[in-house]
Amino acid sequence: MSTPVETDSNSPDYDAIVIGGGPAGSTVAALLAMKGRRVLVLEKSRHPRFHIGESLLPRNVPIFRKLGVFDQVREIGVEKKGADFSVPGAARHTVFDFARAIHPDEPSAFQVTRSEFDKILLDNARARGAEVRERSEVLDFRISSEHATVTVKNLDGDQKTEELAARYLIDASGRDTFISSKLGLKARDPRHNSAAVFNHFSGVPARDGEEAGNISIYWFEHGWFWMIPLDDDRMSVGMVSAPEYLKTRDGALDDFLVQSFKRCPNVDKRMARARPLDETRAAGNFSYRARRIFGDRYLMVGDAYAFIDPVFSSGVFIAMQSADYAADAVDTCLADPKKAARAMADYQRLVDRGISRFSWFIYRFMDPAMRFLFMNPSQRLGLQAAVISVLSGDVYGRTRLWPRLMLFRVMFSAVNLLNGLGLGVDKKIS
Numbered sequence: 001m002s003t004p005v006e007t008d009s010n011s012p013d014y015d016a017i018v019i020g021g022g023p024a025g026s027t028v029a030a031l032l033a034m035k036g037r038r039v040l041v042l043e044k045s046r047h048p049r050f051h052i053g054e055s056l057l058p059r060n061v062p063i064f065r066k067l068g069v070f071d072q073v074r075e076i077g078v079e080k081k082g083a084d085f086s087v088p089g090a091a092r093h094t095v096f097d098f099a100r101a102i103h104p105d106e107p108s109a110f111q112v113t114r115s116e117f118d119k120i121l122l123d124n125a126r127a128r129g130a131e132v133r134e135r136s137e138v139l140d141f142r143i144s145s146e147h148a149t150v151t152v153k154n155l156d157g158d159q160k161t162e163e164l165a166a167r168y169l170i171d172a173s174g175r176d177t178f179i180s181s182k183l184g185l186k187a188r189d190p191r192h193n194s195a196a197v198f199n200h201f202s203g204v205p206a207r208d209g210e211e212a213g214n215i216s217i218y219w220f221e222h223g224w225f226w227m228i229p230l231d232d233d234r235m236s237v238g239m240v241s242a243p244e245y246l247k248t249r250d251g252a253l254d255d256f257l258v259q260s261f262k263r264c265p266n267v268d269k270r271m272a273r274a275r276p277l278d279e280t281r282a283a284g285n286f287s288y289r290a291r292r293i294f295g296d297r298y299l300m301v302g303d304a305y306a307f308i309d310p311v312f313s314s315g316v317f318i319a320m321q322s323a324d325y326a327a328d329a330v331d332t333c334l335a336d337p338k339k340a341a342r343a344m345a346d347y348q349r350l351v352d353r354g355i356s357r358f359s360w361f362i363y364r365f366m367d368p369a370m371r372f373l374f375m376n377p378s379q380r381l382g383l384q385a386a387v388i389s390v391l392s393g394d395v396y397g398r399t400r401l402w403p404r405l406m407l408f409r410v411m412f413s414a415v416n417l418l419n420g421l422g423l424g425v426d427k428k429i430s
């Protein structure tokens with residue numbers, strides 16, 4: 001049914017329209033509906049649908065509880081107790097066990113099949129009172145002093161477009177970056193420009209015992225590989241590398257991925273009996289951030305605002321945590337417009353804080369000094385616990401991490417200096 005646009009009224013039909021029903025959109029919609037707000041989610045696909053990004057963080061868990069989906073996620077998920085890291089040819093891998101974080105109150109996370117996970121979250125938004133329309137693509141938007149109005153196309157049936165209005169527009173369109181692309185706000189990250197190639201495989205052994213659900217990260221000369229154990233003997237395996245390496249491909253994408261395994265003996269060995277289960281996919285144009293996260297009557301959440309390299313499995317958590325903050329910000333704006341400027345500025349600051357904390361590690365991930373420190377984690381002065389806290393997602397100020405992280409930065413600079421002097425600290429890894 002079409003909703004008329006009330007250009008001269010102060011009360012359009014929705015308090016908020018959310019573009020996109022991924023983790024960010026479903027979370028902000030559910031939380032706003034739980035606050036009694038009238039919310040509409042417009043999602044262009046129909047769930048369940050494939051999505052990459054299967055490894056979650058422990059700090060996701062409190063958000064699952066808040067949404068009331070913890071049991072459902074646990075049912076479809078593989079328990080992830082930590083992350084392990086390896087360098088080529090090393091006889092051992094280093095395990096970062098979430099139970100050793102400074103505040104290990106959530107000592108594990110989950111690996112999930114995103115089609116199932118995203119459907120749980122979207123169905124939950126519906127159950128919490130949000131209106132959800134799938135196969136509904138937002139084509140355009142405009143802002144007036146009182147409203148945000150979107151043009152939506154029904155991708156099924158009549159293919160008709162209609163206009164819908166709300167007091168706030170929330171962009172959760174993921175890497176489509178709907179608003180920031182339309183307004184020219186999107187800036188590629190000059191310090192990080194990678195691409196990924198990935199597939200699901202059977203016949204790949206998991207780690208032993210307690211480590212069976214861990215994500216494995218392997219450095220190699222052109223980037224890094226991930227292995228994420230899913231259910232039913234499925235392993236998500238992907239490679240993230242500099243675009244220059246991807247340009248060396250002269251055959252099919254599947255062959256290129258399999259040939260790339262040979263560049264990292266530890267990966268090659270684990271993939272010896274692997275069989276691909278799906279088509280090999282790629283994602284490029286990696287990291288970006290919009291120049292601002294909000295404007296008059298709109299704000300962005302999750303990948304619609306920023307995308308950082310997935311090496312620490314931070315994407316879904318950042319998406320859902322920013323959605324949690326966004327729900328509070330929009331609720332404040334709706335309740336008391338005089339507080340809107342402050343609420344939006346606080347929202348920007350909170351989201352940027354988490355992104356910056358992960359980014360410091362990401363920018364240096366390929367540096368030999370970082371490899372050395374990850375492969376030889378120091379138990380002294382709580383340094384390892386601080387790094388594990390970051391890897392758990394404790395990046396929004398809950399724990400006072402900065403003194404220990406500053407110390408870690410000093411150690412990083414020292415290892416770099418020694419390497420620069422030719423003392424080769426980074427070679428003493430395996």
Ligand SMILES: Cc1cc2nc3c(=O)[nH]c(=O)nc-3n(C[C@H](O)[C@H](O)[C@H](O)COP(=O)(O)OP(=O)(O)OC[C@H]3O[C@@H](n4cnc5c(N)ncnc54)[C@H](O)[C@@H]3O)c2cc1C
Pocket residue numbers: 019020021022023024025042043044045051052053054055056136137138139172173174175176178196198238283301302303304310312313314315316317319
């Ligand atoms: C190679 C790779 C590996 C990754 N690995 C991990 C990982 O291991 N762990 C992790 O946490 N994260 C990972 N990520 C990141 C993760 O995928 C994202 O951060 C996460 O999905 C962001 O959620 P979102 O809701 O912001 O966006 P999305 O999940 O992308 O959802 C956006 C939704 O908006 C819809 N949409 C878009 N445009 C429109 C429109 N105009 N109208 C209507 N609907 C629209 C889309 O159909 C989609 O459903 C990875 C990413 C990549 C590229």
